[in-house]
Amino acid sequence: MLLRKLSRNFFEHGKITTTITKIKVLRPYVEKAVHLAKRNTEGSKNMLLRSSGNKKIVSLLISQVAPVFQSRQGGYVRIIRVGARQADGTEMGRLEWTLPVVFEKKEEKAEKKPEIKKTAKTSPQIESKIKKERSVKKVTAKQAK
DSSP: OHHHHHHHHHHHHSEEEEEHHHHHHHHHHHHHHHHHHHHOOHHHHHHHHHHHOOHHHHHHIIIIITTTTTTOSSOOEEEEEEEEOTTTOOEEEEEEESSOOOOOOOOOOOOOOOOOOOOOOOOHHHHHHHHHHHHHHHHHHHHHO
16 A cells, blocks of 8 residues: 555656655565556556556556656666655655656646626615615624624
8 A cells, every 4th residue: 555655656756755665665666567567568557557556657657657768678766865854863765767757747728617697686675685784784793892
């Protein structure tokens, strides 16, 4: 569960900062996922879907990450030590891609919603009653102070 969440965040953002222990566990998981994405077969897609649990992540890996690393045999990510966390002194690190991976976001077409015009009109008598009630409330509120 933790690996799934960490890898999902890594694939979405391209880098992740966490403890060195978690990064050392996450690194082989990410390397295998990229290797499967490079194959681009139905079986590899199913295995990626099973391990990540998210169709968007699988399509992102296959369409944008795999082409960048097509010529490499391994070493897709690197660990950079950041230092100790101030709160408890735990060694922190950053996991990031070795080659620049550009995530292309699809521009969503902004659909203009038709403006809803208010068709229900109140009569002048009702409007005057509402104004009177509001003024009475204001007066009572001032008196209460």
